[in-house]
Amino acid sequence: MSFMKPVIYNAGILLSGECAICGATNWAHQHAQPESYHMIESGNLECDQCASGHVDQETIMNHGIQFAGRYSANGYMDCTDWHYNVDEAALVLELKDAYGDDDMDDENVFHDGGM
Numbered sequence: 001m002s003f004m005k006p007v008i009y010n011a012g013i014l015l016s017g018e019c020a021i022c023g024a025t026n027w028a029h030q031h032a033q034p035e036s037y038h039m040i041e042s043g044n045l046e047c048d049q050c051a052s053g054h055v056d057q058e059t060i061m062n063h064g065i066q067f068a069g070r071y072s073a074n075g076y077m078d079c080t081d082w083h084y085n086v087d088e089a090a091l092v093l094e095l096k097d098a099y100g101d102d103d104m105d106d107e108n109v110f111h112d113g114g115m
Contacts, residue, residue, distance in 0.1 A: 004080075006095045009068040014084050015040050017060040021053030027082060032068035067091045071099050 012030030017040055019026060026048055028036035039045040040055055047053040067088045071080040083098065085091035 004071040004073040004076075004099075006069055006092060006099075007072045008088060008091060011065045011067050011086075011088075013037070014063040014066045014068070015060055016063060017045070017055035017057070019047035019050060019053040020056040022047060022050040024049035026055050027084070029066070029068040029082070029084065032070075032082065069095055071095065 009029065009032040012032070014027065014029050015037065016025050016027050018024065024047055026036075026040065026045055027033075028040040028045065030037050036045055040060060043055065043057040045055045047055065063084070064086070066084045066086050068082055068084050069091050070082050080099065083091060083094050085094060
């Protein structure tokens with residue numbers, strides 16, 4: 001993963017909701033996934049697991065203010081899972097543990113201001 005770098009997004013509201021068809025939990029972060037965030041708020045977010053259902057409005061939960069992060073490589077389609085944490089330093093360690101990047105230090109972490 002040496003060509004990939006962790007990207008951390010500013011703290012923002014984290015929402016989740018369950019698909020009305022398959023029950024999968026879908027997540028949306030205010031700054032990291034602004035389109036999904038607005039769609040989950042309005043009840044129009046399509047399930048990212050079954051792609052035929054939508055998030056059930058009655059299952060939406062607000063998880064408070066959290067940082068969002070994932071590994072990314074400029075010019076490549078992102079394929080790593082999103083991680084969320086209320087503590088930015090803990091999030092960076094969580095990403096390091098998940099993806100085994102021993103070379104990660106503060107200089108290798110990209111901070112995205114979000115929207």
